[in-house]
Amino acid sequence: MSEITNMAAARNSAVSIKNLNKTIGKRHILHDITFDAYAGEVFGFLGPNGAGKTTTIKMIVGLLSIDDGEISICGKSVAKDFEGALDNIGGIVENPEMYKQLTGYQNLWQYARMRTGVTEQRIKEVVEIVGLSNRINEKITKYSLGMRQRLGVAQAILHHPKVLILDEPTNGLDPAGIKELRDILKKLAHEEGVCVIVSSHLMSEMELMCDRVGVIANGKMLGVYSIDEMLHASSGGGIVTFEVEAESTEDAMAVLSAYDPSASEDGAVKIKLKSEEAREKANEIITALVTNGVKLYSAHPIDDKKSLEDVFIEMTNQEEGDGQIG
């Protein structure tokens, strides 16, 4: 377990989900979903289309009922103490509800009236957090998608929730908009101690935004990893592939049989080596081929490094699903 995971384990969960199941109609959509997310972290809920992210998030924020299992928010059960649990949550599940003919400020004010204890000072504060101070008195019709999304975040955090949940918050945003939102969410988690949960189907995005990711595919949780752990998985787990090109693949395979070689379609012979002994073994392999008279064209380690996207696709493809990585 990495340091981040250990640190997280020592804290109290802000969101704790145990053995969550959901069936809609005849479809069993979620199977025993279990994970914890903590104060002060950005937790990414990562999975291909149709994996069950939105369904899980809807259950966390009380938009869908719980068939079986347990969700608690800051120690309060969503099933047993709905209002207590929901007091600690801010979220955007579908597009944030807004009155388009009103200004950003008026929208926040409308929303603040529905919540107890939201002061004018707090409205000013959240506007600054999301960087909308200059444009807050303009009508929503004049806002870009990125600005609307940021106003949505402002609205969701007005009541100082300990947990902020956003379903695919960067959908449709351009790279600059994504970065702005990412910085806001990281700041909320790392400086204000909010537990931020975001979903996405893009590993590349999660890598930049999150401290840990929970991977879901086909309604099942495949694991929860720190970004460091995902990076380690992508480095090939300490195995190096050594590739040999010889005039005769057959002869090379025979000479190297002790190394468990495999031949690719183009005749290259591949051998997997532990990275710590790769240099020594490479020397043995070359020497064995040369001393046995095998005519050698090239011998070199190949870069097996997978991108994190590849690791994610491999992981989720092991679960047959209806989804695609988009």
Ligand SMILES: Nc1ncnc2c1ncn2[C@@H]1O[C@H](COP(=O)(O)OP(=O)(O)OP(=O)(O)O)[C@@H](O)[C@H]1O
């Ligand atoms: N109301 C519903 N009735 C029947 N099936 C549903 C319903 N809502 C969702 N599903 C199914 O549940 C599965 C999970 O859907 P969900 O929307 O949670 O996935 P997701 O991970 O959010 O995907 P995406 O990345 O596309 O948003 C899908 O197979 C979907 O077809």
Ligand SMILES: [Mg+2]
């Ligand atoms: Mg979804």
